[in-house]
Amino acid sequence: MKNYLVGGAVRDKLLGYPYVERDWVVVGATAEQLINLGYQPVGKDFPVFLHPKTKEEYALARTERKSGPGYTGFDCYASPEVTLEEDLQRRDLTINAIAEDDDGTLIDPYGGQQDLDKGILRHVSPAFEEDPLRILRVARFSARYAHLGFTLADETLLLMKKISASDELLALPAERVWKEMHRSLSERSPDIFFVTLQQCDALKKLMPELDESFHTIIEPLKQAAISGLPDVICFAILFAHIDTVETENFCQRMKAPREFRDLAILVSRFSISCKDDFSSPDQLLTLLESLDPFRRPERFGLFLQSVQLLYNNDRAINQMKKSLRACKSIDAASLAREGLKGKEIAEALRSRRIEAMTPIFIDGDRQ
Structure with missing residues (x-):
């Protein structure tokens, strides 16, 4: 059994950007082993556990297969045989698919560090289009890192447009849409969240009211963020x-x-x-x-x-x-x-x- 730091903590550490939460992936273990070690299982859909002392999230390495509509329509397979590289491959963006082992060595099979250096938001694999929630997540990351010069890869934008053209977005629960929107309102460039959604044709699907008034909301929202006004x-x-x-x-x-x-x-x-x-x-x-x-x-x-x-x-x-x-x-x-x-x-x-x-x-x- 081996633990790896993954996701946002690795990404933001490399960027020199502040972060609070740390997430871990566990390779070569079963749920029973973690429970016997005192980890507390949480959630129903994914094999995620809370560390008995730190309460940080530890997830068993897993793969996913699309089985239904929406962001919950996946069959999840967790097993000691699932490799770290397989687990990282199911993630949304290359910059979120970097892991760090306990001695600080980085595992980066999909070029996340290179995209961090270039300031590019790029999907890991074609499986990106299977999860419509990723459109909102990418839009939020765009809002988070726009001031650092990050841009969206052309091929990723094309996949996002493909998702928007389907009915997959309509399967997203309102709570998840609100969560991503709300989090974006507290980012450095909240206007970019809506700009990104508009660019990939998702705004008119998810928020038609804002799509119709798009050109009147961007500048005030930008100024609100510059002024440090609350969400x-x-x-x-x-x-x-x-x-x-x-x-x-x-x-x-x-x-x-x-x-x-x-x-x-x-x-x-x-x-x-x-x-x-x-x-x-x-x-x-x-x-x-x-x-x-x-x-x-x-x-x-x-x-x-x-x-x-x-x-x-x-x-x-x-x-x-x-x-x-x-x-x-x-x-x-x-x-x-x-x-x-x-x-x-x-x-x-x-x-x-x-x-x-x-x-x-x-x-x-x-x-």
Whole structure:
């Protein structure tokens, strides 16, 4: 039995790129041997185990054969007879098919080091096209390493187009699509994720809403990443020029977390209102009431950051911030102490908030 470090840890170590997780492949062993050594089996589809102390993943060397649609349609064969080279051959990209033994020697049967040096993302074998999830993984790696000058090999792009032309992409579970998309939003160049999907014709299959608005989303997304904005904003600004119903449907289909969904819907519905200066306190108060910054101040802050990135209208942003402060000075409880009730409180609250906001529109940014 022999263990080899594989995958991302080897790749990023060679690139001098930060990494956290380490994955291992075990050659010449059986599941029973690992269990007897205290390894804990995880998952149902693949022979993967957690190390009893480090909790790192150790997978038995295996081969795979396509047996059905989608990324789960594989028969997996794990045996002590499966070689390291056979295990590496089933991997997606050559840069992910490098192993390292315990003395630091690299095993690189498919030219991964050469592709790392040249900055090329290239598939290992024709079996690449059997797994549609690899399109999303390659797009994510493109987003991860674009700033290092990595490009996609022509022959790999052709295979990705071939996958996109089939119905294989439609077999991918929404959770897996979301996972790759979400991870890409935190990469150095998240815009390249969508550029790559568009180049291989996968964007119109998986995310037709974003394909239709493709040319409006790339530059804001690039700027968001340069500015170090969080992934929830990177996601929301994708929908600034997309119909709100389509945005809701997209988020539901992808099963996006509530935080992402809520901000995306707000940006879709209301961001265009902030492109120009507000003309009256009544107009702005109506918007603030819809955005509900009184109960959701953190979400409102994210909305302001999104709008600032999209339209760079400092005056409108200042109007919103100052108006919110003015509105917060009006206390509904104090109106109740004045003897007002029910609808009277709501009407007085709105009237006094508009009154408090009015000087902002008279004196402008001097307030």
